[in-house]
Amino acid sequence: MSDTDLTGTNRMTLRVARGADREDRRYDEFEVPYEDGASVLDALVWIRTNCDDTIAFRYSCINANACKECMLLVDGKIDYACTARLGDGTMTLDPLANKRLIRDLVTDIVPPKERLDADSD
Amino acid sequence: MTMRVKTDVFIVGAGGAGMYAAVSAAREGADVILADKSLISRGGSTIMAQMTTAAAVGHEEPDHWTHHLADTIEAGRGLCNEELSAILCEEAVDRILEMDEWKVGWARKDGRMTQVMAPGHQVKRCCYVDFLNTGPAVARALRGEVAQRDGIRRASGLCVVDVVVKDGQVAGAVAFDVESGETVIVESPTVILAAGGLTRLYQRNSASLNMGGDAYALALRAGAALIDMEFVQFFPIGHLAPRLVGMDPIMWDPFRYKLGGRLLNGDMGEFIESYGEQDGGVYTVKRDVASYAIIKEVEAGRGSPHGGAWLSFEHIPEDQLKEAFGPVIGKLARNNIDLTKQPIEVSPIAHYHMGGIRVDAQMRTDVPGLFAAGEAVGGANGANRLSGNAIPEAFVFGDRAGRFAVSHKGSHAGVTDAEAEAVMAQAKPAMTAKKKPDGGAMALMRDLQKTMWEEVGLIRTAETIESALGKVRSMRSDALPQIAVEADTPFNQALQDWCDVRNGLLCAESVVLSASNRKESRGAHQMEDIPETSPEFEKNQVITMKDGELHSGWQDVKRISYTLEEKKAAVL
Numbered sequence: 215m216s217d218t219d220l221t222g223t224n225r226m227t228l229r230v231a232r233g234a235d236r237e238d239r240r241y242d243e244f245e246v247p248y249e250d251g252a253s254v255l256d257a258l259v260w261i262r263t264n265c266d267d268t269i270a271f272r273y274s275c276i277n278a279n280a281c282k283e284c285m286l287l288v289d290g291k292i293d294y295a296c297t298a299r300l301g302d303g304t305m306t307l308d309p310l311a312n313k314r315l316i317r318d319l320v321t322d323i324v325p326p327k328e329r330l331d332a333d334s335d
Numbered sequence: 336m337t338m339r340v341k342t343d344v345f346i347v348g349a350g351g352a353g354m355y356a357a358v359s360a361a362r363e364g365a366d367v368i369l370a371d372k373s374l375i376s377r378g379g380s381t382i383m384a385q386m387t388t389a390a391a392v393g394h395e396e397p398d399h400w401t402h403h404l405a406d407t408i409e410a411g412r413g414l415c416n417e418e419l420s421a422i423l424c425e426e427a428v429d430r431i432l433e434m435d436e437w438k439v440g441w442a443r444k445d446g447r448m449t450q451v452m453a454p455g456h457q458v459k460r461c462c463y464v465d466f467l468n469t470g471p472a473v474a475r476a477l478r479g480e481v482a483q484r485d486g487i488r489r490a491s492g493l494c495v496v497d498v499v500v501k502d503g504q505v506a507g508a509v510a511f512d513v514e515s516g517e518t519v520i521v522e523s524p525t526v527i528l529a530a531g532g533l534t535r536l537y538q539r540n541s542a543s544l545n546m547g548g549d550a551y552a553l554a555l556r557a558g559a560a561l562i563d564m565e566f567v568q569f570f571p572i573g574h575l576a577p578r579l580v581g582m583d584p585i586m587w588d589p590f591r592y593k594l595g596g597r598l599l600n601g602d603m604g605e606f607i608e609s610y611g612e613q614d615g616g617v618y619t620v621k622r623d624v625a626s627y628a629i630i631k632e633v634e635a636g637r638g639s640p641h642g643g644a645w646l647s648f649e650h651i652p653e654d655q656l657k658e659a660f661g662p663v664i665g666k667l668a669r670n671n672i673d674l675t676k677q678p679i680e681v682s683p684i685a686h687y688h689m690g691g692i693r694v695d696a697q698m699r700t701d702v703p704g705l706f707a708a709g710e711a712v713g714g715a716n717g718a719n720r721l722s723g724n725a726i727p728e729a730f731v732f733g734d735r736a737g738r739f740a741v742s743h744k745g746s747h748a749g750v751t752d753a754e755a756e757a758v759m760a761q762a763k764p765a766m767t768a769k770k771k772p773d774g775g776a777m778a779l780m781r782d783l784q785k786t787m788w789e790e791v792g793l794i795r796t797a798e799t800i801e802s803a804l805g806k807v808r809s810m811r812s813d814a815l816p817q818i819a820v821e822a823d824t825p826f827n828q829a830l831q832d833w834c835d836v837r838n839g840l841l842c843a844e845s846v847v848l849s850a851s852n853r854k855e856s857r858g859a860h861q862m863e864d865i866p867e868t869s870p871e872f873e874k875n876q877v878i879t880m881k882d883g884e885l886h887s888g889w890q891d892v893k894r895i896s897y898t899l900e901e902k903k904a905a906v907l
Contacts, residue, residue, distance in 0.1 A: 234825055251578030251670065259777075262828075267775035270826045274373040275543045279581040280471060281377040297581040316514055317825045327482070328375050328491035330368070330512075330519065332338045 222249030228257055229306040230269060234317040241306070242266070248300045253277060254307065255284055255295035258319075270318035271295065286310060286319050336517040337752060342368040342488070344740045345508055345523035347495045348530035348550065350379030351726060352709025354477035355430075355733030356527050356740070361486035363741040368521060369481065370490040370510065371545075372831065376478040378545045379531050380710065381729055384470030386589040387453045387461035389723030390427040395450035395459040400424045402457060407724060410455045411689075411717020412858035413873045414563060417895040418696055419715035422735070427727035430734060431462055437476045440464050451592045453722040454620060461723040466661045467589055473726065493519060494831050495549070496762040498526050498557040498705060499754060504746040505557070505704025509758040514826050520755045524745025525704045527736045528553055528692060532710040533842045534567070537685035538788035541573055541585045547780075547835045548842030550711035554692045555841060555885075559700035561878040562713040562890075563690035564842075565849035566859045568720050569793045571625035572598070573684030575643040579670050586663075587646055587681060588722070593659045598625075599645040599678065600637040606644075623719045623859055626683035630793050633682075643682030648674040683793050687725055689716045689859060690849070693877065698736035704745040708736035714875070714893075718858025764815075764833045766822035776818050776832035783810060783836065783843055791847050796863045800851045807847055811840040845878045845885055852876060852887050 228246050233239045244265055246257045258271050275281035277296045284295040287308040295307075313321035344360045346353045349371035357369040371378050391398040403424040408415045435441055435448075441462045442449040450459040464472040481487050495510040507522040533548030534540045551561055572591075574584040590596055600606045610628040612620040620628075629644045639645050648656065653675050657664050664674075672679060691713030698706045709729040716724060764776075790803035815837060820829045853876060855869040856862045874889045 249578060251580065253580040256580075262832075263775075263777040263781055267777055267829045267832065268821050268824065270824075270828050272373075273544060274378040275383055275583075277580050278383050278543075278583040280382045280583065281373065281543065283374060283377055294581075299580065320826045322514075324374060324491045324514075328489040330338070330340060330370075330488060330490040330493065333340050 222247050222252065224248050224250070224302070226300055226302055227304040228254075228261070229304060230261075230319065231308045232269070232318050234315065236315050242269075246300065252300050253296050254288060254298040254300060254305070257300055258295060270316075270320045272320055272323070283323070285323070336515070337520060337755065338512075338517055339520045339522070340368060341522045342366045343523065344368075344525050344527060344737070345521050346370065346527045346529055347508070347553065348379060348528070348709070348711070349375040349489070350529065350531060350709065351381035351473060351477065351729030352711070352733035352736070353527070353529035354481050355730050356529055356708050356737035357487050358477070358480045358484060359734045359737030360741050361484040363738060365486060365741045367487045368490060368523070369487055370493040370495060372492070372494045372513065373545060374491045375481070375489045376474045379543060380546060381726065382470045382474040383541070383543060383583050384473070384726050385467040385583055385586055386463040386469050386592070387451070387723035388431065388463060388469060388726040389453065389456065389460050389721065390431040390462060390727055391424065391460060392428055392431055392448060392450070392462065394448040398458050398460055400428055403427070403460060406456050407716065407721050410719050410721040412719050412868070413717065414858070414875060414892055415717035416714030416875070416893045418893050419712070421895055422696060423715045423724065423728055423731050426731040426734070430727060430730035434473060434476060434730065437480055439472050439476045453592055454622060455721045456723070461592070463589070466663050467586060469726065494834055495553065496834060497758045498553055499750045499758065500557050500702055501746065501748045503703065504748070505702060506746055506748045507750040509750065509755045511759070511830075513828070513831055516823065516825070516827055516830075518755055518759055520750050520752070522749045524747055525706060525740040525743050527698075527706040527708055527740055528711050529708040529733060529736070530711060532688035532691070533839070533846070534685040534688060536783060536787050536839050536843050536846075537567070537792065538784040539573065539682065539684040541570060541583060541684050541686045547839040549835070549838050550692065550707065551845065552838035552841045554700060554705070554707065555845070555878070555880040557702050557705055559702050559705055560693040561690060561845055562693045562875045563718070563849070564713075564845045564878055565853050565876065566689035566718050567685055567846065568622060568687040568689055568859050569626040569683040570686030571622055571629060571683050572644070572646055572681035573686070574679065575639070575682040576641040576680040577670070577672065579672065581670075582666060584684060585686060587679070590648060590660065594648060594651050594655065597647045597650070599647060600632045601639050601645070602637055603645065606632055606637070622722065623861070626793055627861055629681075629683055639680040641680050641682070643680045645678040646681045647678035649676070649678065651675070687720055689713065689718060689720050690846075697739035698732055699739065704743060706736040706740050708732040718860065762834060762837065764830070765819040774818065776820070776829060776836045779810060779814055779818065780832070780836045780839060783807065783839060787843055787846070791850055794861050794863050795850055797851075797865075800847060804844070804847045804851055807840060807843045811844060815840060848885055848887055849876050849878060
């Protein structure tokens with residue numbers, strides 16, 4: 215598997231929520247090539263590599279569904295980007311609704327005790 | 336914005352090695368900061384491990400760690416640092432049993448751990464957690480141990496830019512918070528590099544996002560040495576087709592361990608025997624031979640449709656498949672794969688790096704205060720790693736790095752704001768307010784992956800290596816400085832990508848340079864034009880950096896002799 219390549223003869227459109235303000239988000243549309251079985255994460259990585267490197271989303275394990283970092287909303291439903299599959303037509307991606315939005319598809323899923331505070335002295 | 340923190344031990348990377356190091360340092364009473372670019376215990380390779388964890392606990396059949404050592408050294412093709420190999424094999428037993436107390440849930444039958452045979456091992460030695468759940472289970476257990484120790488502070492989303500060395504000793508590190516962009520100065524007399532290997536630098540890989548060689552690049556820039564960088568292990572039967580999501584691409588090995596499985600070429604014929612090894616449906620052939628055989632079949636026009644080999648379980652009854660792999664069979668069904676009706680296609684993929692940071696038995700690098708642990712360490716596995724040795728290596732070397740870092744009497748010189756600014760200035764790409772459509776850091780990483788895969792991959796020639804050396808050097812000197820990154824944005828992934836490819840290029844160059852100097856074929860370094868293994872190259876190659884230039888040298892392989900007592904114990 216490669217984490218930056220995406221090939222295939224199918225075409226679909228991905229609408230991606232952008233911005234750091236929920237009330238004022240915009241949607242960018244990307245036309246994505248894909249082969250049957252390709253995932254939403256495949257498409258997002260392809261977009262970062264080939265179209266727009268400012269788009270933000272979390273992931274670590276790349277398609278193994280082990281790290282569980284890539285959770286987001288696919289057409290309004292909670293899903294992992296690495297297991298949700300691309301299909302014909304248009305799919306819309308939004309950040310998780312019940313977490314603090316950081317930017318684009320990234321929300322604050324970091325456990326509170328995994329944040330570094332400055333030393334008090 | 337700058338944050339400043341102080342600690343006794345700063346650990347870069349929170350996979351198996353980093354978490355074990357944190358626990359071991361904390362139980363010696365040290366203050367620890369455990370950092371990861373992703374989330375603690377989620378990033379890195381450990382969590383992706385599916386099955387085999389080699390340790391001579393002897394639950395399945397009689398075994399002793401010296402047998403494990405003999406198998407490890409044999410697989411290493413003459414280049415194992417035998418002192419490190421012996422530590423790995425002996426202490427793997429302690430660590431696996433300790434992890435058992437931490438409720439990992441190793442598979443058991445009648446109270447004893449179940450162990451399976453894996454390629455290159457003489458006995459059933461590999462512990463695991465069902466079903467294909469070893470990585471998540473050990474990650475969860477270690478995450479729990481880390482969380483309940485007061486001495487450990489955790490830092491998710493921290494990207495370490497460089498280790499700071501003053502007067503020849505570690506003084507700390509400089510990092511940035513990925514979410515806020517804030518510079519974080521860590522003052523610490525010891526730093527443990529536990530950020531894994533470099534397999535993400537290859538186009539076909541089983542890596543996570545963080546396996547781009549950060550640990551090696553940080554070590555080189557701090558003044559430490561790397562060894563054996565030419566030895567990248569290719570996993571022979573990575574998943575190739577049909578498209579499979581939600582599973583680690585190396586998932587097929589456990590299927591073969593448990594059930595057997597037929598490896599077939601494009602003509603549906605068994606072929607391993609043509610490469611001098613036994614096959615016959617039982618998987619015992621070592622990884623380097625299997626990978627080589629598949630690539631050569633593809634070259635000869637006998638590959639599967641996507642350029643690999645077929646792997647067939649069609650002869651295994653459905654109920655047996657379900658019994659052995661339970662919910663995994665359902666996952667495959669959701670990928671439209673029915674193993675009783677179809678073979679799948681597999682291909683070698685970059686999976687592990689044998690080379691790494693040069694350390695002694697206490698995991699100390701050449702720089703006082705700088706330690707390494709896990710896959711980041713070079714030497715224990717020589718020119719070819721035995722299946723099942725990576726997870727115990729993470730635990731064993733993590734534990735040692737944690738313990739010995741605590742006993743290190745280091746420098747408390749600290750890091751000034753000016754020193755931190757100098758680090759950040761060097762690491763910052765040109766900042767721009769506009770987005771770049773292409774030509775960014777990810778695109779450069781893609782180009783690097785392609786070059787490494789095609790020219791310094793499984794089968795190399797003097798010509799392809801020379802070509803790659805030129806390309807990688809020009810990417811590092813010309814392409815990298817031209818990449819601009821959007822400034823001042825929350826969760827600045829593009830900046831992290833830039834740091835990733837900066838590190839990746841330095842590592843790639845060390846791999847290519849090492850490959851160009853090893854004029855023989857051995858283990859994972861296979862030269863098409865020099866197929867012989869030469870006794871004169873039974874040495875470890877050492878890479879160091881001075882003024883931004885990489886230099887290569889050679890050192891003798893570290894051998895040990897077993898004591899009489901150990902030899903007696905080995906005779907069961």
